[in-house]
Amino acid sequence: DAGVTQSPTHLIKTRGQQVTLRCSPKSGHDTVSWYQQALGQGPQFIFQYYEEEERQRGNFPDRFSGHQFPNYSSELNVNALLLGDSALYLCASSLTGTAPEAFFGQGTRLTVV
Amino acid sequence: AQSVTQPDIHITVSEGASLELRCNYSYGATPYLFWYVQSPGQGLQLLLKYFSGDTLVQGIKGFEAEFKRSQSSFNLRKPSVHWSDAAEYFCAVGAREYGNKLVFGAGTILRVKS
Numbered sequence: 001d002a003g004v005t006q007s008p009t010h011l012i013k014t015r016g017q018q019v020t021l022r023c024s025p026k027s028g029h030d031t032v033s034w035y036q037q038a039l040g041q042g043p044q045f046i047f048q049y050y051e052e053e054e055r056q057r058g059n060f061p062d063r064f065s066g067h068q069f070p071n072y073s074s075e076l077n078v079n080a081l082l083l084g085d086s087a088l089y090l091c092a093s094s095l096t097g098t099a100p101e102a103f104f105g106q107g108t109r110l111t112v113v
Numbered sequence: 114a115q116s117v118t119q120p121d122i123h124i125t126v127s128e129g130a131s132l133e134l135r136c137n138y139s140y141g142a143t144p145y146l147f148w149y150v151q152s153p154g155q156g157l158q159l160l161l162k163y164f165s166g167d168t169l170v171q172g173i174k175g176f177e178a179e180f181k182r183s184q185s186s187f188n189l190r191k192p193s194v195h196w197s198d199a200a201e202y203f204c205a206v207g208a209r210e211y212g213n214k215l216v217f218g219a220g221t222i223l224r225v226k227s
Binding site: 041048104106 | 216
C-alpha cells in the first residue's frame with residue numbers, strides 16, 4: 001500500500017503564475033481533502049472532494065480550486081499566486097461514511113518569489 | 114466556532130523524562146480527536162485517535178492520550194521521552210456533522226535535551 005502520494009515535492013513559482021499540485025489517495029479511500037500549512041502554523045482546511053465534487057470548503061479565495069478524477073485522485077490549482085501562498089500543501093485521504101480518520105501525504109512545498 | 118488550542122508553543126524535556134502536551138477544543142458536535150506528529154518538512158503521521166469508548170487511548174511510539182469531556186481536553190502523554198521524539202505535535206478535531214474536515218491546533222514543538 002503506497003499510502004497517500006503527492007507530487008511534486010517542491011515547487012518554486014513567480015507571483016502571478018498558476019500552479020497545479022497532485023494527490024493520489026490511499027488505496028480504498030474515496031475522499032480527498034487539501035490543507036495549507038504556512039510556516040509555524042497548523043494546517044488549515046482548504047476544501048474536500050468526494051464523488052468528483054467539492055463537498056466542503058474552508059475560508060480560501062476562489063483562486064484556489066480543485067478537481068477529483070474518477071480514480072479518486074485529485075488536483076489543487078492556485079491562480080494568480082501571491083507571496084502569501086508560500087506554504088506546505090498537504091493532501092489527506094479518508095473514507096466517507098466512516099469516522100474522519102485522515103491519512104496525509106508528505107506534502108508539496110510551494111515557494112512563491 | 115470550532116477551534117483547537119495548544120497552549121504551549123515550545124516544550125523542552127530531558128531524555129527519559131515524562132511528557133504531557135496539552136490540547137483543548139471547542140466544538141459544536143460530538144468530536145473525534147487526533148494527535149499527529151510532524152518532522153521538519155514532512156507530512157503528518159497519526160499518533161493516536163479517539164472516537165468513543167475508553168477515554169484513555171494508546172497510540173504508536175509509546176504515546177497515550179486521555180479524553181476529558183468535562184474539561185474539553187485531549188492531552189498527549191509519554192512516560193519516558195526519547196531523543197527521536199523531537200518534532201512538532203498537532204492536536205486535531207473532526208466530526209461527521211462537519212463533513213469530516215479536521216481543525217488543527219497551532220502545534221507544539223518538542224525539544225529533547227540529552
